Amino acid sequence: MSDAVGELVTRVATVLRADGRGVAATQLEVLARRPASDVPVVFVVGETGRGKSALVDALVGHRPSSHAALGPTAVPIVYAHGSAAAELVDAAGAPRAVALELARVAATDAGTFASRVKISVESPVLEHLSVVDTPGAGGLDSGQAALTLQALSDADALVFVVDASAPLRASELQFLRKASARIDTVVFVVTKTDLHRGWQTIMSDDQRIVAQQAPRFADCPWVAVSSQLCLEGLDEDPEEATALREESGIAALESLLLARVSERSATLHDLNVLRAALGQLNLAERMLAQRMGAGTDDGAPADAQHRLAADRERLKELARDRSTWMQTLETEFRKLPAERQQIIGRRTIEIRRRYEEQLKQVKPADEDAMAPALVADLTALAGQVNEATITRVEMLVRSILKDLDDPGQLEHDIRELGATTLDDQLDAIHLSRSGLSHLDRLSIFSTFSAGRSMAGFASGSGLGVTASALIAPPIGLAIGLGLGGFFAFQSFRNRRREIFAHEFSSWMRDQVVYAQQTLTTSFARDSVELQTSIRGYLRDILAARESEITTVIGAAEADARKAAATRQTEAAQMRHRLQEVRAVRQRAAALIATVAPTDAARSASGRPTER
Amino acid sequence: MPASELIERAADLLSQTDAATGGALHDELVALERRLREPARVAVIGRVKAGKSTLVNALLGQRVAPTAVSECTQVVTWFHYGQPQRVEMRLRDGSVSEVQLAPDGMLPRELGVPVAAVDSLHVYLANDALRSMTLIDTPGIGSAHVSYSDATKGLLGTSPGVDTDTADATVLLLNHTLLQDEVDALELFRSQAGESGSAANAVGVLTRVDQLGDGRGDVFEVAVELADQYLDVLDTAVAAVVPVAGLVAETAETASLLESDARDLATLATMDPTELRRILRTPDRFVAATAPIDTAARERLWTLLDRVGLQWALAAIDEQAHGAAQIRKELALRSGIADVKRTLTQRFATQDHVLKVRSVLDALVRLSYVDGGTSAAQQELRTAVEEIRLDPVMHPVAELEAWHAICSARVAIPDGARDELRVLFGPGSTPMRLRLPSGASTDEQRAAARDGMSRWRTFMVTNATPDEARLARTVLRSYQLIWESLV
Known part of the structure; x- marks a missing residue:
């Protein structure tokens, strides 16, 4: 500093x-x-399939053996400077060395127990900054977005990736707003310029959309790149490689990042x-x-006091029991369990059906993967359901706040009051004792993903206090599922193959029922608490604001009663x-x-x- | 099953209803009757720039829908068979006016009124492709311009009340990644009118295959593999996923590649192969390069074909293709458009009457619930719909519904039954439906039908859930009807 x-x-x-x-x-x-962290961390974020991984490969100059065959990135990949090596880090933070060429494959497997992948390579860029490739937003595993958001709170800069195939979508803009809530440096990258002849038009359309709909980012720099072109250079001689890096726009991005981020960590x-x-x-x-x-004496003091008094009356009115916002809150909360149940019911049937089908044709070699995959699916489901709920609650609270008073001010107050609940929660489950970094936290949430949306809610929306009521149960659930699943999975290994299918389906039924019940009942219990705490919270804000006004009015009245001389002294002090x-x-x-x-x-x- | 019989039966019900309700629902019923007489309505949905208009043009073999680089399809556009060629613009206030096609035969870029005021465009073309289905081009899902997306939702049937302007079937355009809001849009279609959308009346088309791979291998192989993966994920939502190189298909099918383009391609083919490969790596290189044809020609070729199309065209020339017609033929072949057409015909055109009758029956049931649905006429209407659904003529509708129940995982069925029913409920000859070789004798067919009847009778009595029993009854009936037809 x-x-x-x-x-x-x-x-x-x-x-x-x-x-x-x-x-x-x-x-x-x-x-x-x-x-400040030693090496600044740049997170590469964006919608799924926009080419984040290829961009990171091009940027650090490291290419996996076969890119086309890889699926979407499922866990974060952290690139740091060092001699070529890779490790998979599990939820408990234990690293396991793995062949470099397998690391990327592991990162695409949602069923893997690794919760993040760490790759070290010799790369000039990485000497100055560390790059994190994140799972994409907007895909079928929508929890990924919230997961990424959680880890972002300490990132030093964001690279927001869009591609030249189509203009920015509404969901991307939304993700951008959330992702950059606390980050000052955002660089936009348009990828795949080698595929789309109209990339310039798309880019200027995107810039216009951003300027209109997210003006905060209107001045952020944009870089257009072709990651493929740059990667081709890796097979060429150094001179050609440099030329391709230049032509592909990757060199421009690199110097921009170094200038913006590294030199300014x-x-x-x-x-x-x-x-x-x-x-x-x-x-x-x-x-x-x-x-x-x-x-004040000059102007129209009576008017000002009158206005304040009117404001106070309005706030008092809002704080009373018959205010409409409380009814809104209650009505909306009543709808939530049914909505949740509907999602849960439909999705668990889908999951069960899928696994039953799979079980019919499963090869012995794939059996081991089924239990963790099911656990991952159920955990992801928990995440999705919570995410949906939280989005609803968030929208609800926002709409109420808008009605109450200057929304910016209230949000600010809420943020100030609800700063650190997430860490408290993590403390409570003995996970942050060893000093969690934001990446560790990301790892935890990617394995126990049910907790991630709560965390996103707590840190991203500024509604920490109110959301805290919901944080504990989903994490507990997720860990229950995760570890329960893991132990069960271990026990399968000792059994005879012939009875695998039978064992698996009955175990699966248990897991599904358990997940359904936990998701339903935990929410029923916690929603009451959450609702109460939101209500109390909003009231506190109202009361605080009201007493602030009361103080101001009181002081002004006292001033009026004092001798002119004293009044002037105090006014001078305040001035x-x-x-x-x-x-x-x-x-x-x-x-x-x-x-x-x-x-x-x-x-x-x-x-x-x-x- | 004679299609006309099914249609007439439904039409009869409409006029009976009109009489029974004393003309109170006349307008809605007329609209439904018109719907019965028209081809089935197939909505093309997908994200912004997924290639919806490109596919519509390719299917029509005529460039009508604008496909600019930027977001341009802002209005739901219907393509009907009809003469004379014309374009009707329906405004939200209910008024209708006529719009002129641009001189190049495309829809005009500007409509002369604010887009928000336009409900839909209706293009009437004397185009054979439209004889069997009405195509509906929609604004993109998930657009940053919210109103465009709302227009699509309306079409998919989220507006309250009785909507006679919904689609009978959907083509979902997929790109190289699957996004949640695309799946949500399908869900929306599925929830239209309760239960009518599912794999039974939706197919996926994987467009823009040029985005796949790293630009070096055969993109189509990657595409076929990806299409299979999508079908795994979406198998309750779509019946098939077919890959197509949309732009190449459009250029080939609409004869946009001219003799002069063919000459330019031939000249290009004389370049040093290594240099040619090098400049084909990016569009910027291709346009900026030193090449034997001028910049404008190169820009035009890339716009017409993209890299994958250029590679295919040059390969075709290497293999002795001469002239625009031959190159177009070769491009059409490689683009995969034939598969898309075949799938649409198989899934929609031949099932067209079932899809339409089903939509109309659903609409009637909704009508019967308007304003509480307690009037005697409404109750009668519901009874009449039930009766018509039980008629042998309507059995395909029951099959479609049963298939939907299976697809949406409401009913669990025994091992292998899904495949059995897919074929049994599908189009095809009797032996094919019974999974017999095409030369099977009548006796063999009857035996197979009897076997099916007994299996499903057993299933029906041993499985007590109402949904399963209903499904079993439908299947039993299917076998019975086949058996009767063989007597």
Whole structure:
């Protein structure tokens, strides 16, 4: 962290404490003290089939033996610098060395027990940054998106991959918004320019769509590449290889990433701290300005007070039991179990049917794979169901928040209050004792994927506190399924082949029934709690806002009763404090501008505009 | 089963209903009757830029639907058989106006009204391909422009009430990856009118095979393999998955490759093979390269054929193909379009009357529930629909429904029964349906039918769930009808 940023953090903390907001001050200091990661991590994300893996191969200059035969990437692949080696890391974090050429195949197998694959290769790019190839969003395993989102919270930069075959889709835009919630550096890459003659048109269409529908990213750089062309260079002599890398656009992407990310890894950390500080300062300024507006002599104080009083009445009204938002909440919550049950019922039948079919023709060699595959499917199902639920709840809460007050402010408050629940939950299940990195966490969630959407909800949406009620059960369920499945699977190995089919189907029935029951009943139990906590939460926000206004009005009234001289002194003090807040805020904005000129405009103006 | 008999029986029911309801439902019933007389409606759905319009053009053998690089199909477009050639634009306010085709025979780029105000376009062409099915080109699924996607949903039958403008069958366009919202769109189609969409009336077409592989091996081999994988995943949703090189098929089938293009290709073929391979690696190289034909010609060729088409065309010239007609023939052959046509004919055109009657019966049942569905006329209507469904003429409808129940995994059936029923319910000669060699004697056929009857009778009495029993009754009936026809 640079001295300038350190100094600013101290100033901001002082201002916040003067305002009686010590918790926020401490949080900011903690964030500032956390060390920046050694090598910046670039996550390559995007919809499934857009060519992420080929892009990463081209970028690091490493090609798997046969690319066409590989299926979609199912677990994250972490590329780091080192002599050629690969390992599969299981859920418990234990690595197992594997032949380099098998590593990629393992990463495409959803039934594998590896929860991430780590590949080390000698590559100039990797000396400066580490690259993570992620499972794609939007495919049939929709839980993957949430899974990726969870791991992203600490990423230093995002490469968002689209391809030249078709314009950006609505689901991709949505994923982009979620993925980049906390990341400042986003680079767009259009792949497959070797296939599509119209790639330039597609790219400019995409840019237009982004500018219109996600303006926060309007200034992000775009690079068009042909990964295939670059990879062909690997078979050629070095000179030709360099020329192909140049022509393919991969070289341009590389230098862009190095310039934007690697040389600025410390800066990125500063930037994150500064953005957090800026948010707090905006809030402090707003409160002060409001209070001054209410008490000031010039202008129309009565009007301002009147407005505030009206606001307070409205908030009180909303906090009362007969408010409509509570009914909305309740009605919508009542619909959820039925929806869930419907999905669960349909999907489990599909899964069972599929495995029954498979069982009829299974070869002895494939038997071993069936139990873990079933567990993976059921776990994924749990993830999907929870994901669907969470999306619904999230939309619901958002819609209510919109009705209540300035949504940005409320979301901000919620975010501040609900910061670290995920780690608490992980602590509770003894997984984060050894100091989990974001990748470890990703691994856990890719194996026990049922928990991932909750985690995404907690960290991504800023609704941590309210979602925490739901986090524990799905993780528990997933682990139950995963380990139960694993042990059962082990026991199969000791049995005679002839009775495999029989054993498997009865075991499968148990697993399916168990999954169905757990998914249904755990939700019925937890939804009450979740609903209560959302309601309490919204009320807290209302109350906090209301008391804020009350304080302002009270202070203004007290001011009015005081002697003119005292009044003037206090007004002067407040003006002084406001000036200080504004000065610090300007300083923060200026610092942001110096560390990240291109990102400055939107950061300084506060929240992203597309919300 | 004579198709006309089935249609007439349904038409009779419509006029009886009209009389019984005193003309209250006249407009809806007329629309349904019209629907019975028209070819089955096949909706082409898929994500944005999946190649929907390209496939429609290829099937028509005529470039009518615009297929620009950018998102262009914004309106649901129906292609009907009809003369004189014309285009009707139906607006959301109910008014209809006429639109002129562009001089090149394509739909115009601009409609003169905001897209949001347009309900649908109806193109009438004297095109033989449209005699057996009405094609419906739809806006893409999952578009960033939400309204386009909504238009497709409406077509697939999510609008409330009685919708006479829904499709009878679907062609789902798949690309090199399968996305959740595509599967969801199929689900939507499946849930239309309750239960009418499934593998029984949907097929998948794997388009843009040029995206497959790494551009060096035979893309079609990869495509066939991928199509099989998709069928595994989607087997409750589509009856078949067929690969096609859409753009190549369009260019070949619509005769867009001209004599001058053939000459350009021949000139190109004289280039040094290594250099030719090199410039074919990317479109940018191909256009920018030094080559014996000019830039405009190269741009045109790539636009017409893509890399895979260019490779095929050059290979055809190597194998002594001369002139545009021969090259087109060769391209059509390699594109796989014949398989798509065959599949559509097999699945939809020959089953056309069953699909339509089924849609109409479903619509009638929905009508019978409008406003609570308690009136005497509505109850009678439901009884009448039930009766007609029991008539031997309507048995194919029952088979279709049974097949749907199997496809949607509502009914568990014994080992191997799925294959048995796929054939039994399918089109084909009697021996084929009984899985006998085509020369099987009548006695052998009757024995096979009797065997089927006894097996399914056993299944019916030993399996108590109502769904299974209903299925078994339908199968039993199928064998009975075959047996009776052989007496």
